[in-house]
Amino acid sequence: MSNHRLTLRDHVGTLIDTSHVTINFTFDGKTYQGRKGDTLASALLANGVKLMARSFKYHRPRGVFTAGSEEPSALVTLRSGGRREPNVRSTEIEIYEGLEAISQNRFPSLAFDAMAVNQLPGKAFAAGFYYKTFMGPKAPGHAATKFWEFCEGFIRRAAGLGKAPLEADPDDYARMHAFCDVLVVGSGAAGLAAARRAASAGARVILCDERATAGGSLTGIADLLGGEPGHVWASDALAELAAMDNVTILTRTTVQSMFDDGTYLAIERVADHKLRPAPGEPRQRAWQIVAKSAVIATGALERPMVFAGNDRPGVMLADAARRYAVEFGVMPGRAVTVFTNNDTGWLAARDMARAGVIVNGIIDVREDVSDAIRAAGEETRAAIHLHSAVTGTHGWNALTGVNIGSFDERTGEVGPSNRRLPCDCLAVSGGWSPAFHLTSQQGGKPLWDAELQAFLPGEPSEHSNTHWHGAGAMAGQFGLRAAFRSGEEAAVKALADAGLGEGETNRPDIEGDEPDHAPAPVFEIRSGGKAFVDLQHDVTADDVRLAEREGFRSVEHLKRYTTLGMATDQGKTSNITGLAIMAQTRDMAIPDVGTTRFRPPYTPTAIGAVAGEAYGHLVPVRRTPMQDWHEAKGARCFPNGPWMRPESYNAQGESVEQAYIREAKAVRSSVGIVDVSTLGKIDIQGPDATEFINRIYSNAFAKLPVGKARYGLMLREDGILFDDGTTWRLDDHRYLMTTTTAGAGLVMEHLEYHRDVVWPDLNVAITSVTDEWAGVAVAGPKSRDLLAVCVEDCDVSDAGLPFMGVRDGIISGIPVKVARLSFSGEMAFEVYCGFTHGQAIWDALLEAGEPFSVTPYGLEALGTLRIEKGHVAGPELDGRTTPADLGLAGMVSDKKNFVGKVLGQRPAFAESDRLQLVAIQSLDGQRIRGGSHLVKGGRDEPGRSEGHTTSTCFSPELNRYVSLALLEGGQARHGERLYAANPIRGTHVAVEVTSPHMVDPDGGRMRG
């Protein structure tokens, strides 16, 4: 292991903690030491590790290419077990004691990768290889060609990125909602200037930066600000901002997305730089920020140049090499050669040399440079090669040298490569592309700047109502002075958006370079050999030309045919170069070929961060006051709407089926109780309440007496059944409506819509009181006897409380409402009390029921009882059935008007072959499975489906399996024999069609 750490001093290692504490971490199982402030990439470079990854397709050795979130190559898998995270950019992750990282896409090891043979066939694996080789007519009985199906497994194993963990992530992810006047994205010179200006006007400012240390390029510049080094000035300016009440600074926070209405999504990496999050601390936090205006100061991304062998470990962007030297105090190589088409490459060389790095050559494609730049080059003592280019590289797992040839920037012609320069790092600069990804997400059309050879963000889209202003390099304002100026200007505009004053200017004196960022328009050096445009997806310049030859000329086709610009980096370092090569091939100007547009997010975002607390159960759970009791009794609960409800109360060793049969028998023979607190309950009041309810339900409600309940049907506007339930008239102008458990929310919306939009003239108040009342249904022949024991102040005899009557009473000192309603078909009552007394009432009913062996029953038994009785529920109200289909035509008034009346009279609803409600009963003792279809034929030739089952159970009363079903013309087919076929489960049961009212069809039991 060699030590590539420079001597840390004032201007060297500006991000590295000076405490000399070393941090131990492992890469591919080997332990290394780094320093606090290092990224994984800088720490590996400090240890002389150049080879960090294998490429996606060809398995070529790759090293670190950038120093930021745009990294295409040096992706690693971090951590292990449930915390394993693939495809992490080593340039972004800060090292911590105990960090474990492993390389990806290699076998058996990174240094010797058997799959590297992939690069030998050369052009065979070029763009379109998979389409050409494997596409074709599907083989009969197959999803693709047989050859593809044979090869797919091998190919998927050979190509790819890291593997996702299968274990659950043990960490938490949090959310945060924030509001501000001015959001500043990026804390470099422009962002800091904007934040200071906006803060001085009293605006609420949020300043976000994706790096751990704010300051952007200021953390490593050679210039002096206010007489101080950039990183010192930035640190002071940030401290000053942080001390202000109206400023929030978020580091390690990437603003990923810009949405409508000034809404932004930012991901804060709260604990990614720690071994594990502290107790209570989330790993990441998703910030939803709503800003009146924003200053986007996201800087620019340096572009590479394309030449043969430009992907060897050791080839990296010039500014990245400079940052490793200056900010991390790490030699990017023992001998660094710079290859550039613009001034910033020279300044990078100078800054590296000043930090103590040996720069042995500067190669520039341009014929000449300014005196100031030439002086900067001379300061490095490097050999200067103008009018030249790198034509090839040497080395295998690491760069060992480059070939240099003459180059004519006007014609693009390359001369003979007559010089070879040994080096282990080649720092390349091909110009700068403003990072306007966020504003592009809002639809602004980028504009080409021929001088800068770059797209600029352009104007905000007229379709967007998100206010933003670009500043600094992101807006093409390169150089420190322009950054400060444009940052303040953008802040003033943003302040105006927020209705605030201009604030005060506060720019430091700047001593230093004013480099020209405009590059020579050179993107590629054509000299033969694999020259990569997209390092992450192994797309070469030849692939781009191949795509053009084969007709994939539009940038969108180019992207999809070659995969250029796809995957985790989304082409941050390759899009413009690919576009330029396509433009050159087509002999067109770059902006005429196309432009780059971006979608959210800016960098890969963990699903966990987006989900936040919404995992495990994905929605909040509503609990009845008796839910604790149900769970304590071991009831198996399952979701019903937003509630959890008991399925059955299984005794020791009892199956669900045995339990519900026992519970249902107990109800039919004596008495049972079931928690019905989950039913939707809606308080409807007002002088027009009766009229309102009468218009909502299809059956008559106008003459319902006070103290009585009525079963009602609600239709949709189109005449289809929507929901059902009972409504109780409590007073002249006051009703309590009940709905199905799952339909409660929708019914509430339905009622509010009709009150607010359709009949705004009606004075009706509609309030959900689902949580005001707990409810218990008491059902069975002994239900009246049970209530007689415990209810006071209420005569529960048939005369005192007739069928569908509603009365007030007292149980154990608790006021209750007792309604005589039956879902089971037995004599039954519903007892309602205040929600917080639910358990007390449940206990009181259990106690009072002891002499009758009262049995609590769950949803399965509840379902069984109502199926036997032929009472419809959710499965029958499936959004396609009408009242007539379910045998409820008598509940549709022909006298009054109501919602759904007109469209309910469509002739098609009266056709005799509609699916109609019937029951089917198993004839051979076999179970009828849910989802079965009703057919005439036997197993071999079943024929077409004439209907289907909706609710199935074993009927204890009939001692056989039964089901409600919807059957074509079913109401006229009672007595017919059919089969209930379920080919998926392999059942084919002989059944007889009967009336759905299988138990007590004349209703004598419940009225008795």
Next chain:
Amino acid sequence: MAEKKKPAPKIAATKRKAPVRKTKPQVIAPDPVSPIGDAAMPRAASGNAGITLSERLPGSFVQVQAWPDTVAKTQAAIDKHAGEGVTTMPVGPGRWQIESDAPGLEEALRKALKPEVAAVTGLTHARVVITASGPKVDWVLASGIALDFAMMDEGAVALTSHHGIPITLHRLPDQGEARTYDLYVTSSYARDFWDWLIRAGEEVGLAVA
């Protein structure tokens, strides 16, 4: 029918006597049981508490809805019931939610407001009130509720939601330096919401008073 003359849902409170009974000796209604249950047992934070929670069940909680032409009249009637221990929160056009420490508010308002004037709906059992206070209370609440808490003045009321759970939020006077809110949450969701608060509060230290 007899039904008509009786006041409808009665509020059962600890000391409230049940009406005349026919068959049994007088039974005192049991205390209402908090839907949050044992989860709301007092506990201290491991360090300094960034947020402190407490829960209460309202003595009365009533929603009043006036009609378009009776808003002023309804307001006047509500004003007569204002006073110590009564919180009146305007929650919409001609709509108020009123909490009282004492039981019986629903009956009193129903007597004062005929159906032609306003609808009175009892929600005493339907709400649990969670008081949240502390130096980090805004941080914890903002992690689940999309409200600009900094812009909420004392006494301000917001109808909002957390993860689909409806919440009425009322800013109280600060307790010392600490911001304080009453959160009115529907009873069936109270346990889930409380559990979320406990989880979200862990990061800043959470105590239950």
